[in-house]
Amino acid sequence: MEDVKLLGTWASPFSYRVIWALKLKGIDYEYIEQDLSNKSPLLLQSNPVHKKIPVLIHSGKPISESMIILRYLDESWPENYPLLPADPYERAVARFWIKFAEEKLTSAFAIFRTSGEEQEKAVKESLEVMKTLEEHAFGLLLLQEKAFFGGDKVNMVDLAYGVMGYWLDAVEDCTGVKLMDPLKFPLFHGWVNRFNEAPVIKDNLPDREELFAYFKRRREMIVSATSS
Template identity: 55%
Template sequence: MCFGDSKKLNLSLFSDMADELKLLGVWNSPFSCRVIWALKLKGIPYDYIEEDLQNKSPELLKYNPVHKKVPVLVHGERPICESLIIVEYIEETWPQKYPLLPIDPYERAMARFWVKYFEEKSIAIWMVFRTTGEEQEKFKKESLEMLRTIEEHAGTLGKRKFFGGDEIGIVDIAFGWIAQWFEVVEDVVGVKLFEAHAFPCLHAWTQNFKQVPVIKENLPDRDEMLVLFKRARENLLAS
């Protein structure tokens, strides 16, 4: 077989694999939504499988035996785990469809920097949800420090709507759960950290982000999330 035939065979195999794309997720998970947003922005068809994390399916245990968590993207029986790793995989597999990373190497590096920063620091927001008293106060301060840093970064956008420029990019997808989940956490806990007057640039970005049809149509219902998160916090505090 000549090289040209081999190349055609590989492309054919890839085409077949592209038809076998499924996502294991949970409707209220910001991490599952990250993957959904990336797939929808790129217009990539996929099958969605809703998981019950209280009764994990054999598929989830098979495809993510290490962490046993969602999301998991399965591409031609090859599983990819962790939301932002999945988003990068989607970007590298379909780079020409709605690019999520800049072309310039420096800008790509900066995008990855902010993604990593948010991944490391945003845990404080979840800890506000999970704690009370002095411990919670500590995580409130950490959350505010993170928001101030992101606000400074948002202030550099100028007339651009998104961290990715005129279109949503990987940084916007990483930050995206601020747009819905942060408010729900605040309401359930009874605190207000993300004040519009304190973070005007970040609030403007949030509004722009939520108005993009792909995002707007793929945000979980806020009222349903409130009920679920209230119950989850009650169970956490009771235990």
């Protein structure tokens, strides 16, 4: 058996990107839950720059940043469930949307951490990002009659945007901000529902109620810290 360890936290959307990729590829791994309020020596040694999860440790070698980990898994296990298209042009398009996810999805999570004007700015930015995705990314899926970016099954682009399902719902729930309007974003909304029900994904999501309760507790802590 390969020596693969994943340092993560149960509620992190970024941990789930890696879990989905490991499961889709059928790679056995040991999951090591981290306490981010008291970071372990293993996490600090493995990701000394950002000190963040997820970290994948393959035969003792650490790799940080969820999307870099996914690329590493795809290059190291190319035969098991390839996560990127084989065609160079399609691959480039996939990488374009992955880069967009890495740069732009942060505003949706900023809504969770901010209030007042700062939060309004994050909401505005998120809605613009969602509009762009609706028109250009999910619009392309519709034109190509594809259920997922990987065609009839999820690929690395789907995994990059998968965090816009459960976790966006949790952000909406605890802040009262509504972003995912099915009338405004019907294609995006439809894709989220398909993604959450896709094989492997649907069996590897956190418990929704526990996730919502956790986000609610964290949000209350953020609000009371900023209002005192």
